[in-house]
Amino acid sequence: MQPIIKQVAVTSSVRSVSNDFTDNSPILGDYRVIRRNGAVVKFDRQKISVAMTKAFLEVRGAGAADSASVRNIVEHTTERVLEALSRRRPAAAHFHIEEIQDQVELALMRGEHHQVARAYVLYRERHAEARNQKAREILPTPIQVTDKNGRQYQLDVHRLQEQVKEACRGLDATDVESLLQRSLQEMYDGIHEKEICKALYLAARARIEREPQYSQVSARLLLDFLRFEVFGRDVHHTEMEDLYANHLLDMVRVGVAGELLNPLLASRFDLAVLGSTLRPERDLQFGYLGMQTLYDRYFLRVDERPIELPQSFFMRVAMGLALNEDNPTERAAEFYEILSSFRFMSSTPTLFNSGTRHSQLSSCYLTTVGDDLAEIFDSYRENALLAKFAGGLGNDWTPVRAMGARIKGTNGKSQGVIPFLKIVNDTAVAVNQGGKRKGAVCVYLETWHLDILEFLDLRKNTGDERRRAHDMNTANWIPDLFMKRVMEEGQWTLFSPADVPDLHDLCGANFERAYVAYEEKAARGELHHQTLQAVELWRRMLTMLFETGHPWITFKDACNIRSPQQHIGVVHSSNLCTEITLNTNQDEIAVCNLGSVNLPAHFKDGVLDEDKLEKTIRTAMRMLDNVIDINYYAVSKAENANKRHRPVGIGMMGFQDCLYEMNVPYNSPEAVEFADNTAELLCYHAYLASTELAAERGAYESFEGSLWDRGILPHDTLRLLAAERGDNVDVSGELPLSADGGGDRLDGDYLQADLSQRQNWQLLRERIKMYGMRNSNCVAIAPTATIANIVGVTASIEPTYQNIYVKSNLSGDFTVSNRYLVDDLKALGIWDDVMLEDIKYFDGVLEQITRIPESVRAKYPTAFEVEPKWLIDCAARRQKWMDQAQSLNLYIAEPSGKKLDEMYKLAWRSGLKTTYYLRSMGASSTEKYTARTGALNAVSAGGSNGSSAPQACAIDDPDCEACQ
Template identity: 35%
Template structure:
């Protein structure tokens, strides 16, 4: 029987060679019998079958054999997939042998083809690149499970214009590491450090960083947030910013709470304003139109305050009932809620809806610029001023509408604005109006302002005063591979440096974003593998032991992050707004009751040496990157111990990480967990997180209205800053890819 090789040559099938490949794939997995693969392959043989088809069949059979009882077949499939990548790369790069080719030759080739940024060759010599190429550890390709290596190879490795394999996994990791290290004084040292952390799957970088680092258009940040002012220029300026962000693969959060409501006056003409919905529909259309070269639609969350007159229309944006002209089905709505509203819901009192434009012109202030006691005082002034128009509604009616939308669509996201702003360590420089697309980012915001437009000899010049246009630079520690305090400390220090370097290396889609990022140097350290970490330590989800563990674990991660940022400040300087911040005054530490000697020393060090980054800690959902690292997503419990992931042209069985008879009872599935335990754990974590966490609620169709309401009340009472999706078991919601870290 003959076979057709990848280079087109025909030769006789030598079964012993094939057996070597199968044995190689099964080594290390005693549960997986190589004979089973050989037997399953036999019916597929025919004369002139291609080696590519043989390999694909082996992979498919291994994937299909993956079960909760025999999870190791997914690693066998992964090794076979890696073998396939090696063969493909050898053919397309023409180096003619199995495994990795010359790294320097690859980089020069990809640079010549315009697939690699020229800056890599400008910052590294041939000898340095070859030294780093020799540092690559090919065996780390065998750390992946099948969906991990398939996700990495399908989405992230560099391919030719015809989809041919050019870059291999470890070359990807080294390329990213080299990019992020290239301006370090000892760039080879840090490139190796970054590579080790990435390639050993101890951490992941954000999806845009993994996809775009080393490439010509290296937009490395995940998510952006803009504030829309109440004028036509500002509304469309945000739309243009969103288009640019979406073009380069980022997601967007947009705050529209300053925009006048439907029926408000324009230049004194009463009833002329159309409200926020028409503008939101514009952003919806931009999300569809700017679709990243057809890869996926843009992603945008739009936030509105619960006191805004348009709140009921806003809560109907994605529901299936009502006037379709008032819908924006591709938008992810979020509601900004003050403490006073939650208290009014508890008391079943009346709530008043206002027009922000009318408040500004009548009262002389913008109520959204305040929080806490000041907000409550200003809100009372508005209620007591008969000159202001308002809609009076029972607060519980708004909450019912919010809950109905959440149950039906998974949204709106919820942003507890007073909790956020009270905990803001940089409140001396601004207000936080809303969060981002995945609800983990909370940073100072302000709108841009058009100063002037001039023309000279046919050249039109616009002068714009930049606002605080929030940028999210993300990375997540994989708790499934950092099981000790020492491992966590080492990995976090590397991550903080990597994220800080992103700020200076980024190709920004908006000049405003660059200005803000340089001003605050904010980063978002997150975590994946949380449920995996609990299962490894045999900690059940619905226990006080879990709450204590969450508290201690995230306090330690926070300590490591602050210490690393302080050391970076000592080396490279503090962020420009450090003076007067709660980091500098020490209020950040006392507010969280960090009173141990270790914490007191760190507080003193921060006060004297500074801090490199204004915000440090934000837990993203890590949907796609946790697949690569083989960990559980973000801080979520597992959806199931065994499930089938539907990917493009593939159905892939998956199991919980390291699933075994010993840990299976500690992998309780999300929809079977009492959500109050999840809320309590999130509250314990939140104390240590200066931004927020992508926290999901998991409910079933049988939940009562009171139970559902109680979950949102409990989230507020336990100090959560945001609530992400409500994941109803009967509802499919789409994760944000951009924020995956």
């Protein structure tokens, strides 16, 4: 493939520092000069005159400077140089400094100023020798470099020095010379020029653990490597202001020709205008992990070569989301602004596919599988098609009859649901999301299903492999009645759904009445069933959760009683990451489109900028709503459902970063209040934005009869949930069911919840009454494991896993230190190699490092030091406002049956809809080598399922980003 920007020819393979020429004359005013350090500057004719004057002074003495004849000769010769250069490049172009100096030599010779020309040549040679001597001091033995055509030239050490210096610009804790020396140690004679870039950024990456600023240095050096691949030559950052505009044009052209990009990107947008809006300086805001993630997994490639740079990548995503707008260029610029500034980030499928020919932009698909062989095998096909283009899947398998149930068509007995789930597992492995990442699916089963005991064992490493599924996730879909039976130590009855088909679609008090009636029939021997103690099953669920990490604990009735869409269906499961709660049935596959607000990008001086946050959310909601109409649907059931109900899921990330900025520990009342406040702001402005879209575009099709339509907002539904559970809560009287007049807390036996509020929710009700809602659902907090890496903040609502840990990705392993902690320790003057080793020795935990003041240790508890109560309290405050759910990981340092029992009961009583992974320290281990040995100090922590990933979300596996 040809370089996107034509490579500038140069006349010398040696690149060293010298004068640079810029020009204000009409002849070469639009030309640029490439300096030996790679910088690009304006052409200045005066520099040519000065250089020639110095040569005349050396030949004719100091008086030559005042000689009119010398001045005339210099002026005339300068004009000849300018004419020669302009003939060589009639249009505006770049000249290398060596090319200009060659023309000065020739002009002096042609003017028969031979002695002056010789002086000029000697002047050039002296400067070249000085540069070479400096290079020899750094690298005594010259290294030959091999270019892409197999030709060799001598390594220009000074050029590397300037490159490293530029990467370290503005980062005062970095050391240019030592980094350069370390890089040179990794180079060898005959090294390919691409490997030189790698040596630079890998050397910087190795220093991140001691100095977090090297994360930005590594990112900038990796960006240099990316530019080399895209442009086919070394490109200095200062050139990008000129190059980016043309690059966007060429990127679209190459992408369309390569059948990657939608041709509408070339015809629907003013690319010149959009190119001028790109912000090259935003390339410098990346940390290494963010840049490496984009380079390895997100940038489009033609013939294995990237065609995108960070800003053109964000613009491609923005253009793809603005395709159907009336003013697409203006909207693309608006979308680009919040993406490139890291204020909001779309989910991984959107980043992968926006603007492409197969724009599958949605994150999550939820399905219900019917009790029919044809429907079961249709579900495999649907899973495969949805997974192919990067969709994460949640399957509800509750309707499928249990083992031993009668098959009417053959008069035989069913093998139950388990053998079918083995095929689900293998389908996810086989269809690896278009070759970009592993297929990802979570299967849900209700707790009353007769196959529930075998379902709990699916992830075990022992037993019959034909009844095991090691590559998919599983989750319990638990009705409130089961939790009440557990707390009351009552019995629980298991049924085959073929005998009790209505239980699947019932919830709350209606489910309880029907279930008790079926229990009475079973007691009379009229139904196939199994009875056991509810506590016994609960213990089995928690035991398997601890041993295998599955099935997750999710709550059916909280999801349904609080669902805005309960008037037309039932939520039968959540999704792959337990944050989506949408209706499904045999005719509709629920779809959700995700993206997350970056809270730290709206934070300044310890305060959240609410006006800025509101603007970001308004634009982000428009982007998410656009996904619904632009999206490529592999299955018609998904398209019909998505366009009818138009659900989206805006979330948040960087919650822990904000707490650090506020000097607030996660395990504190202040953190709980901040969780409440940020969730209320997110939800309030998301719902308002949806009413604005409804005013412009119309309400979603199934709006009439929804809770929105009835004036019942998500936080109002807490009272409904308490009443359904049997708590003595007054829900009579006029709607809405607000906290006004009823106190600011619910304290029932089965639900305890805070009801305080800050925003003007009555205004929202009035707007909904006037315009309706554009989206049936608006808010869902996803894990953000990968997009949080891109923007360089902590994932989602997660506490810090460890203050130092090993990050594994496609480029290998490297150690990451908590940059906030490092800054605080620097301010105290106690950040040194000994401190680094101490933190490693104690697995990132500060408690036993007494050299650190207690106030600092209290600010930086790790996830396992934060009692689960604080995580659940924060989550409950968020859940109050949300129309969907949140991916909530729970951590426990010293697990026991009693602690797990109390933790998950608290989650249920707090009104949470779902929980996600359970993480324990049971399998933790640390490799403790000293830094002086040069070995990597790997700090790993195992979760309850044996995972060693430092992120709580298994989705952070290098091969998978499932939701985000």
